[in-house]
Amino acid sequence: MSNRKAVNAANYVGWHRGNSGYLRQCRNCGVWIYMKEDWWDGIWRPYESWYAGNCAANEWIRHQCNESA
Numbered sequence: 001m002s003n004r005k006a007v008n009a010a011n012y013v014g015w016h017r018g019n020s021g022y023l024r025q026c027r028n029c030g031v032w033i034y035m036k037e038d039w040w041d042g043i044w045r046p047y048e049s050w051y052a053g054n055c056a057a058n059e060w061i062r063h064q065c066n067e068s069a
């Protein structure tokens with residue numbers, strides 16, 4: 001399965017499980033990140049993704065580059 005198909009499948013499964021985010025590539029650095037709508041204020045923020053290997057599952061580390069997402 002190609003990377004894009006794997007990401008689409010993960011996003012589809014997450015959507016059906018009620019997740020409030022999705023995988024995508026950062027527009028600035030190209031790294032795979034997880035965009036998540038934070039429950040306390042409804043703002044979408046970029047986080048490092050387990051898919052890219054930059055964190056563990058359920059670990060929330062903000063993605064930081066010159067211009068995130």
